[in-house]
Amino acid sequence: MKKYKIVLVCGFSIFFGLFCNRKIPVIDSSFATEVNKKAWDNYYNSIPELKSIPGGREYEIRVKRIVDPRLEDLSDEKYANLLKQIESDVNYYLGYRIKIKDMGKEEILPFFKKYRKVFNKPQFQYMIGKHTLLLKNDEDKIRLKNSIENAIKDKPLEIVKKYVNDKSVNIKDSSQLTLYFYNQFLEKYNAIGRVAVNHGKGLLRDNEYELTQQYSYWSAILNETEDADLFITNSIIAGADDQMPLYVINRGGITSGITENNIKNSFQGAIVLTLMPFISTNEYFNKARGNVYENLLIPIISMMAVHEFGHLLDRFDEYYDLPASPQNAPVDLRYQDWYQNIINGHGFFSQLRTLKKY
């Protein structure tokens, strides 16, 4: 009888573990082992270099909507308008004809849980464990400070200056500058995490949802997804990692969109575009964004998609110093200024640097 009970309990535990408690694994720096590093190096080296994508034909882009039910979202009508606008803007600014295929929508938690197997692959355990900073211990904070120092070290002062609002900071003093960006990052990062969601019943960054807002987890998904070429989510990517570029540090960790390698589709890449920074009516976002004209909202989000499609279809690199080009990332959340600048400058493109891999 006793034996029977053990079997029953074990059977139940296994069943519960496998089917009922499918949590997204929380991967920390201890996963960045030598073995996992080798797996990552092998994986990354095995990705073929990006081929150029010829124009003169139409490309089908599969788009899936990923929904965080706690957050504001575009109406179905506006979402449909956005897809149309992206088709037309990609053609106008990049010269590629794309036809969007709507792949429907999925809720963000079940969507992430579906990718547990991918997160658990040694190469992605390494990538996530090596770079993600959950900032729950001092070690992460030291790594954050070091990565900020690195991000500003090789940038010309003229570019760094664009991100410094406090004029009392001596931009030539690198330790003062690092400290300024570090404090500013933590202040914004914490404020974003505390944004009220679900009609005031929850916080944006809570235990269950935190990983769905992490750059590295999205990056792993994009590498292996077969669901879509472009994900549009009403959520946000607002985490910390040790590879953030200056414009992400300046926004307290917000990345508006990611284009990443993909080993399954013919574009060799996939995109996620996040809507929360554009559409949230929360005070924090309203203030950081400034007033955005209602009729410009869809064109602005679409221009962000053009930026990502510039990476995906033209293989363009990231830029900091191009006037009036979508390839220049917006400063802070001032999307409207960025958009107006592009429109006034007619979306100027010169010969841009291209990438061999994302």
Ligand SMILES: [Zn+2]
């Ligand atoms: Zn970019």
